[in-house]
């Protein structure tokens with residue numbers, strides 16, 4: 636039986652600043668400013684101090700180890716320095732900045748893996764910039780998974796908002812390739828990961844999972860596409876035989892209305908936009924991207940680098956605040972389950 640653990644036992648969370656020219660540094664600074672009001676767990680930034688100081692006049696204290704963050708956090712934003720050798724101009728991404736974003740991500744994820752940080756929270760990176768420096772993963776999700784020794788295909792991206800959780804089964808895949816990638820094995824393995832993640836990180840004993848169809852009207856019994864009959868329905872039957880409360884396939888067009896949303900804990904979607912459009916439409920300001928299936932907790936705000944806003948003090952910090960809060964809750968829950 637687990638016993639209650641004081642939340643203060645949670646090590647500080649590592650927050651990678653993301654692309655130095657994006658809104659990442661600004662939303663991290665805004666999160667620190669909101670630390671008391673929003674009762675955020677202790678965290679420290681990982682990145683180049685200049686990315687913060689060019690857009691923010693608040694106090695920053697460099698630290699050498701995560702443990703030092705605890706004493707600093709009430710009065711200043713603790714930071715582990717990662718050098719960016721280039722010019723940092725908000726809204727103007729460059730190659731050194733992309734390398735700095737990657738180094739920051741690597742270090743922050745490593746600190747979480749070692750247990751020195753309680754979780755890793757990642758600010759937005761530009762995928763195009765990362766690809767230009769030879770980044771071979773689709774995104775931060777797959778990178779962190781690999782660093783944890785897990786194949787990218789064995790984790791799940793879950794988008795989390797106050798009234799909706801969605802999971803894209805295929806993620807950063809060209810839409811034309813989606814039907815060919817959908818298999819019974821993919822659906823079964825990804826839904827198992829989601830089921831376990833909702834139990835472990837959200838304390839939902841028997842998660843209710845709604846599986847979307849791929850085609851209009853979930854295929855109308857094979858008359859508007861056959862994926863539902865040949866792939867999705869057999870996968871649901873396999874999952875139900877294992878005791879997982881998976882249901883569907885449901886027409887995606889009515890899966891996100893207020894009445895339908897009451898009926899499930901997460902909607903499993905067939906492709907990126909099917910999952911992200913409803914989440915961002917309903918919860919853009921406080922949506923969180925969480926990676927399920929990792930040995931560590933990793934969250935991120937739902938938004939991207941928003942280069943056009945960078946340096947103008949125009950970015951909202953709420954999604955980053957929600958990402959830090961959720962990471963703290965999930966990491967505390969895991970800690971509690973361990974003792």
Ligand SMILES: NC(=O)C1=CN([C@@H]2O[C@H](COP(=O)(O)OP(=O)(O)OC[C@H]3O[C@@H](n4cnc5c(N)ncnc54)[C@H](O)[C@@H]3O)[C@@H](O)[C@H]2O)C=CC1
Nearest residue numbers: 758759760761762763935937938939940941944949950951
């Ligand atoms: N987790 C990550 O690292 C993510 C990175 N990206 C990257 O971000 C870049 C830009 O992608 P976009 O599709 O333009 O998405 P975006 O989220 O950066 O911007 C979309 C719209 O939302 C606004 N916006 C974004 N964040 C905001 C905030 N905090 N407060 C107020 N308004 C905000 C932007 O100004 C823009 O109008 C791409 O390079 C993409 O790779 C996109 C999504 C997630």
Ligand SMILES: NCC(=O)COP(=O)(O)O
Nearest residue numbers: 773774775776777924935
């Ligand atoms: N569209 C979601 C997104 O781009 C986040 O990707 P990741 O970098 O967190 O894997």
